[in-house]
Amino acid sequence: MTNPSVFVLLPEFLQTALKRLSIVTPTPVQEGAIKDALSGRDELVTAPTGTGKTLAFLLPLAARLQERSNENALILSPTRELAQQTFERWQELCADVALPAALIIGGDNIHKQFADLRRHPRMIIATPGRVIDHLQRKSIDLRQTHTLVLDETDRMLDMGFIDDMRRIVSVLPAPRHTLLFSATLPNEVKQLAKEFLSNPVRVQIGSVVKPAELVLQEIVRVDIREKLPQLLHELNTRAGSILVFVRTRHGAERLAKQLKLYGQKCNALHGDLRQNRRRQVLEFFKNGTVRVLVATDVAARGIDVPHIAHVINYDLPQSPEDYIHRIGRTGRINTVGNSISFIAGDEDKWKDICRAMQFASPVRTVQKTIEPLPAPKFIAQEEGTAHAKSRRKKIIQTPSKATARAKELLASGEVYLPQGEELKQARQQAPSKKPQTFQKATRAAQVLEEKSATSFRALKVGASKKTLRNQQTAKPKKHPQKPSRFSKRKRH
Numbered sequence: 001m002t003n004p005s006v007f008v009l010l011p012e013f014l015q016t017a018l019k020r021l022s023i024v025t026p027t028p029v030q031e032g033a034i035k036d037a038l039s040g041r042d043e044l045v046t047a048p049t050g051t052g053k054t055l056a057f058l059l060p061l062a063a064r065l066q067e068r069s070n071e072n073a074l075i076l077s078p079t080r081e082l083a084q085q086t087f088e089r090w091q092e093l094c095a096d097v098a099l100p101a102a103l104i105i106g107g108d109n110i111h112k113q114f115a116d117l118r119r120h121p122r123m124i125i126a127t128p129g130r131v132i133d134h135l136q137r138k139s140i141d142l143r144q145t146h147t148l149v150l151d152e153t154d155r156m157l158d159m160g161f162i163d164d165m166r167r168i169v170s171v172l173p174a175p176r177h178t179l180l181f182s183a184t185l186p187n188e189v190k191q192l193a194k195e196f197l198s199n200p201v202r203v204q205i206g207s208v209v210k211p212a213e214l215v216l217q218e219i220v221r222v223d224i225r226e227k228l229p230q231l232l233h234e235l236n237t238r239a240g241s242i243l244v245f246v247r248t249r250h251g252a253e254r255l256a257k258q259l260k261l262y263g264q265k266c267n268a269l270h271g272d273l274r275q276n277r278r279r280q281v282l283e284f285f286k287n288g289t290v291r292v293l294v295a296t297d298v299a300a301r302g303i304d305v306p307h308i309a310h311v312i313n314y315d316l317p318q319s320p321e322d323y324i325h326r327i328g329r330t331g332r333i334n335t336v337g338n339s340i341s342f343i344a345g346d347e348d349k350w351k352d353i354c355r356a357m358q359f360a361s362p363v364r365t366v367q368k369t370i371e372p373l374p375a376p377k378f379i380a381q382e383e384g385t386a387h388a389k390s391r392r393k394k395i396i397q398t399p400s401k402a403t404a405r406a407k408e409l410l411a412s413g414e415v416y417l418p419q420g421e422e423l424k425q426a427r428q429q430a431p432s433k434k435p436q437t438f439q440k441a442t443r444a445a446q447v448l449e450e451k452s453a454t455s456f457r458a459l460k461v462g463a464s465k466k467t468l469r470n471q472q473t474a475k476p477k478k479h480p481q482k483p484s485r486f487s488k489r490k491r492h
Contacts, residue, residue: 006034011063017093027052032203034060037179042197045181047205049328054089057149057179062090064147064177065099065122073147074172075125076165078155079298080105080275081282086151087125099123104140106130107275114139128156128164135171142171150196153182154189154321162192169196183328184321215311215331217363218340219350226370227342228258231314233369234340235264235292240309241285244294245326247315255314256294261376266292297322306332313341316349320356340366 006026007015018024026034029047036043037060047053061073077083087103094101102116104126113130117140124131124145134140148169150156156165169176178196182189193200222230235242246252249270256268267281267290284290286305297317308330317323330337343350354363 006031007059009035009038010059011066013066013096014059014062014093016096021092023055027056029053029203029205030056030059032205033057033179036201036203037061038063040064040177042177042200043179043203044193044197044200045179045203045205046185047181047183047203049183049325050332051205053151053181054086057151057181058086058090058093061123061147061149062093062097062099066097068146070144071146072121072142072144073123073149074131074142074145074168075123075149075151076128076131076156076168077125077151078127078159078161079152080107080127080278081298082152083125083127084279090123090125101125104130104134105275106133107278117141128161128168131168132164135167142168143173145172146175147177147179148172148196149179149181150192151181153180153192154184154186155325157186157188157192158321162188165192166195183325186321214336215327216336216338217327218338218366219343219363220340220366220368221343222368222370224344226368227314227344228255229370229373230342230368231255231312232259232262232264232373233371234310234312235259238310238338241288241305241307242292242310242312243305243308243329244292244312244314245317246294246296247318249296251315252294252296259292259294262374264292265290266294269293269295269298271296271298297326305329306335308332309337311337311339313339316341316343316346316353320353323353323357 007018010018029045029051033043033045033056037057045053045056047056057075061075065071065073075083075086077086083103083105087101090099090101100119100121101123102113102119102121102125104113104117104124106127106129108130110133113134117124117134120141124140131140135142150165156162178198178200180189180193180197180200220230231244244255244266246255249272252268252270256266259266267284269278269281269285273281281290281293282305285293294314311327311330313323313326317326327337327339330339341350
């Protein structure tokens with residue numbers, strides 16, 4: 001007789017939601033974390049990326065909030081994308097109950113967040129920086145927030161959120177139920193667990209220094225100039241969605257533009273993009289509109305796309321932990337994935353990764369296959385350039401009224417402008433005197449057309465056409481002359 005699933009401990013609305021999402025069997029991290037979380041114990045959970053950690057804390061949180069109507073919860077995520085995906089999964093789980101949530105992340109419309117917070121959500125899913133912003137504005141109320149989840153804690157520490165996390169924890173009420181989830185367990189995370197957790201339950205799934213076992217890892221040694229041809233070869237010979245990691249934001253934009261030249265459907269994802277654009281890029285990658293995504297490490301923890309077949313490290317990561325999170329984007333939840341890393345003059349960095357990792361299977365070295373770069377299929381241009389050119393074609397270039405009038409005067413001989421050698425001689429004879437221009441010729445013609453110079457009136461600079469017409473048609477008003485204060489004096 002098999003042991004019953006931990007899902008039977010959940011309330012009925014969550015079991016119904018799991019069936020609707022076709023989730024029948026819990027993953028090991030869910031099996032190990034849900035029971036103690038339901039009982040209110042603090043937990044320190046480490047598990048590789050892609051093992052179902054999000055449901056491991058969302059399910060007990062939803063059950064706890066439904067049971068305790070006077071308590072709220074806060075989930076802190078390192079990136080906007082991860083917070084967005086957690087928010088969407090919460091909405092799927094709680095579609096049948098009144099457990100409203102608010103998404104509080106940087107780059108989003110803050111006025112919409114003000115409105116969401118005024119509705120007193122039971123769940124707040126946020127990035128640390130934006131929570132600090134709302135605390136300073138006094139627009140967020142955490143007095144009833146008795147449950148805290150720190151998701152991807154190691155990544156938040158890497159991004160420098162430690163002070164923000166401590167400030168947020170300091171305003172939460174006591175007693176507090178805290179769950180700390182992390183893919184790796186460096187000393188900084190251990191210290192934070194001692195500071196934030198009270199007698200926690202330790203849940204460890206897999207090794208904290210071992211990549212996902214279902215990821216087939218390969219390396220290829222190339223020169224720097226051979227990286228782009230080798231990448232095109234990999235993209236053309238591999239099937240499925242591909243995530244390409246680079247080191248810098250500028251490098252992501254540049255590589256994405258180069259790949260588009262050779263017919264690859266790709267986009268760039270990095271921290272400089274506006275939030276709406278980041279969502280659009282991820283959505284295109286998820287629904288298959290774009291096959292290749294070139295990203296910085298902001299995407300290593302920020303996206304959860306089950307159908308990623310390959311991860312390519314175009315630039316090696318800065319640390320072994322980043323290597324784990326990068327290749328952990330593929331081979332998620334019992335699916336086989338593939339990763340390949342380009343080693344171009346950075347052997348020392350790869351040796352550091354090998355020393356820190358405990359590879360379950362040897363990393364395979366493949367021979368480079370350098371093919372000549374094909375002719376570009378498209379003309380490189382910035383986004384929106386073609387649209388701007390089409391608009392410019394529709395504009396009919398018509399000369400101004402001053403230019404047209406000046407040309408008429410020149411044609412009639414009323415105004416003479418020296419040209420060529422004559423102009424040079426005129427400038428030599430009178431260097432201080434400037435030759436006439438079209439505008440000067442037009443103004444001279446306007447003066448000649450007036451019947452008398454007395455008809456001109458002084459106008460303020462910037463007067464409208466209507467004011468000018470009124471000045472031309474209106475008769476001058478006669479104002480009685482006011483006596484000067486010196487004209488009449490009292491006689492003594």
